[in-house]
Amino acid sequence: MNTAKVKFPSLQNKIKPEDFTPLAEGYFDEENLDTEEIGYWKASWQRLKKNKIAMTALVLIVILILFAFIGPLLSPYTYDQQIRGDEALWPCLKHPFGTDRLGRDILVRCMVGSRISIIVGLVSAVIVMIVGSIYGAISGLVGGKTDIIMMRIVDIIYSVPEILLIVVIKMVISEPLDNLIQTVPAFHGLQKIGSGLIAIFIVYGLLYWVGMARIVRGQILQLKNLEFVTASEALGCSRSRLIREHLLPNCIGQLIATVMLQIPSAIFTEAFLSYLGIGVSAPMASLGSLTSEALNGIASYPYRVIFPAALISLIILSFNLFGDGLRDALDPKMKK
């Protein structure tokens, strides 16, 4: 071997004995992730599992959901129950978060408040996803004048400061909604949710989907010119089937990533609204209204502010961190 090396140095130098040793196990794992053998979802899940921050956030979200949905069932008190003799207690064994002026257990009220925050986040994400992707898909697919007009509408809604309009719209539709719920028997079931929350959902459905619609349209425009779409069109595939079976599945990753980041922003807005007193109506508790009620006695009863304020931050933080991780996992191209 040594003689050969001297004879053809330029050629032989590149080949080393190490080159013939077997590769370490798992050497190709990184590359294999994106191949079809593993599949998109599994590959994304493996990437997500490696992200410690995102996984911690996921665990936190699960714990928070249990806290919000199972918690109230386990508590001996209800959120609107006024316990005589237990008024204005500091945190103690009987009431871990203390009680308020009327003797209501703050732990249960916080649980119910978290439940509202999480419901608002999830439901509005679903609304945004449905409205935004349908609108964006139609606009991108049909193209031409329809696309231009639809996108101008999006531009206009996009430049409207949504918080201001939410405040106005919410004020307007709250009372008619209340009447509707009380008079029409079919809507009686909604009474517990309250008109405030429904109004928030309606407003999200009207205003919040525009970012989503833009993303979906962009994706569709990219996909539209690919061969497989032309092929299925040539085979007589209908428009709606094309959207459902070919286009949406191909941009679903980015859709989910965007929707996940929509959740904390919706929760943020709900907290803001209920803090201003235009969210849920009493005696229902939301983390925002709990904080604003407690703010007057902040000097003597700081715990009444601290618990709901910390909870809402924790909820938004975990959804934010998980959303970031999910985006990186589902769409590694987008990772900076």
Added chain:
Amino acid sequence: MHTSRYIVKRIILAAVSLFAIITLTFFLMNLMPGDPFMSEKATEENRAILIAKYGLDQPVYVQYGKYLINLFQGDMGTSYVLQKGRAVKDIIFESFAVSMQLGLKALVVALICGIVLGCISGLCKDKLPDNIIRVFSSLGISMPGYVVASGLMIVLAVNLGILPVTYNKPGGEIMPIITLALYPTSYLTRLTRASILEVMNQDYLRTERAKGMSEFVVVFIHALKNSLIPVITYLGPLTASILTGGFVAESVFNVPGLGRYFVTSISSRDYTMIMGVTIFYSALIVVMNLVCDILYKVVDPRITLD
């Protein structure tokens, strides 16, 4: 697309948006149940007189036309409830002066802190300063304004007693400014960090290093210049965030600004005030967005639009 054509198109779009906002706000306000004189201890007769005086008995489209004409002349009507008989325009300008003073300070704080922290974070990627800054910026974008406000209140005012709770005492501005600036600072930090990381990988910087330029010139003159461009796009949302953040910050700290006024006018159904403030704030935000978009295009000709 030519820059000038883009600018014209963008201005038209902004005008249409603004018109849409005005129309929407007007008709929504008209749909509101009840009238502003419901709480008034007046007989039916007197209420009818009041309603007639403010033209609320006319058909909606007449009221709308009148409102538009007056609006273009800078007249937003008079406040019905809060400061009876005073022109909405005057109330807005008077109280917005306070909000603007506070908001501008918060804006400057957010811009400086956000860009500096973002640069440090991006340049020390994955080292200790970066990790610390990232933890704080993640926290910062997860705390609603009232959480920040009440946290500051508990720690700085109640427990330590170093800052006054109300706005008009010396040092009273500090807490509202932090409340307003925290979210945009954190957002800007993340934005600047991502942008710096992207720019640092680009070929032109490698060329400069290869040419023997000092690291200082490469980073602080050439990299920074390009990585700050995305920050411009955030100026519009930044303004919106500080304006709406004012609703909470001003209410909590008793700042006599427009934000607090807006909140009280909602609960007292002061139609003309709500409409006036909504339109005024929307106009500010739309104009800010317009300026940013145009600036963005002018600063960086590489950007292709649409």
